[in-house]
Amino acid sequence: MTSLPPSVPVFPVLPLPAQFVAGAWSPKSPPAGMTAWGTELVVVSTKTGHVERVLARGRLEVLAQEGSHVFFGQLPGNEETVIYEVSITGGPVRRIGTADSLTPSPNGDFLADQSDSTTDLVVRDIATGTTASIGLRVLAPHIVDPVLKSLPWVSPGDYFAALIVSNASGPDVSELVVVEARPHRPLVVVRTKRFSASMTWDFISRSAKPSTVLGGWVPSSGNGPPGPRVVQVTLSGRGVSIRAVGTLPASCSDGEGGVDAIDPSGQHVLCSSNPFDIVRFLQGRYRIARSISGNSLVITTATW
Numbered sequence: 001m002t003s004l005p006p007s008v009p010v011f012p013v014l015p016l017p018a019q020f021v022a023g024a025w026s027p028k029s030p031p032a033g034m035t036a037w038g039t040e041l042v043v044v045s046t047k048t049g050h051v052e053r054v055l056a057r058g059r060l061e062v063l064a065q066e067g068s069h070v071f072f073g074q075l076p077g078n079e080e081t082v083i084y085e086v087s088i089t090g091g092p093v094r095r096i097g098t099a100d101s102l103t104p105s106p107n108g109d110f111l112a113d114q115s116d117s118t119t120d121l122v123v124r125d126i127a128t129g130t131t132a133s134i135g136l137r138v139l140a141p142h143i144v145d146p147v148l149k150s151l152p153w154v155s156p157g158d159y160f161a162a163l164i165v166s167n168a169s170g171p172d173v174s175e176l177v178v179v180e181a182r183p184h185r186p187l188v189v190v191r192t193k194r195f196s197a198s199m200t201w202d203f204i205s206r207s208a209k210p211s212t213v214l215g216g217w218v219p220s221s222g223n224g225p226p227g228p229r230v231v232q233v234t235l236s237g238r239g240v241s242i243r244a245v246g247t248l249p250a251s252c253s254d255g256e257g258g259v260d261a262i263d264p265s266g267q268h269v270l271c272s273s274n275p276f277d278i279v280r281f282l283q284g285r286y287r288i289a290r291s292i293s294g295n296s297l298v299i300t301t302a303t304w
Contacts, residue, residue: 016290017304021065023042023060023300037075039060041060055086056084061300063083070088070303071084082098103151103152109126110153121134123181145167165201176195202216202217202259204233207264211235214266216262245266266281267281275293277290
């Protein structure tokens with residue numbers, strides 16, 4: 001069992017955000033057979049759960065939000081997913097290109113995506129349109145049948161962290177690989193951290209604090225509180241260190257619902273519930289700040 005330091009506050013208390021964006025549809029008339037894609041891209045109030053504005057319509061999925069820019073994927077029939085960008089305030093939708101997934105860098109210079117579910121990561125220079133790629137087997141040569149689980153950028157945006165897990169049967173081992181992305185240069189691995197099977201990662205997300213990412217993991221033994229543990233993962237020249245932040249409520253566990261989004265400050269988490277809980281870090285622990293039920297929305301993917 002991996003031991004972590006006691007939970008400690010790692011950030012000042014911030015007010016609850018006013019809104020988040022989500023891919024959603026009404027349960028009154030869900031599309032036939034649709035379980036993972038929404039029919040609208042919406043801005044939702046964290047106070048009421050009501051839709052404040054609709055940004056786009058169609059069979060779509062939220063991918064990321066950076067500042068006022070929202071990136072989403074749209075699947076036209078059986079074709080490859082098309083990536084679009086739109087302002088959170090509304091307005092014209094801009095086509096970015098095709099990809100299976102997408103993560104924009106905080107500095108706005110790059111888009112990272114997984115071009116194939118098992119082989120390559122691709123980083124696109126937004127200004128020039130040029131790309132650089134690297135294979136998952138190159139990133140994690142010790143992982144059998146490697147699969148990408150998360151791909152957050154490390155603030156301010158010249159590095160990203162690829163969380164790679166094994167798709168093969170056996171121990172649930174994983175690796176966190178930090179990769180440097182520079183204009184007109186190949187992608188370079190700068191740091192690798194292997195994790196034992198005692199840490200089953202639920203998510204890795206971008207952090208507002210430089211040189212860190214936020215992670216959520218569940219002990220494979222199943223002992224302790226039911227929700228995922230949130231940790232701050234610091235990437236320094238001396239290696240990778242982990243500091244515990246707190247444990248999420250049961251509504252954020254896979255058995256109850258799951259984590260839909262966590263904001264970069266680490267203070268607020270959106271968890272699937274009936275239909276969702278907004279969780280806030282307060283007085284050294286995560287607590288449910290607001291539960292919104294009886295709402296017509298069904299959240300498929302979301303981000304602050």
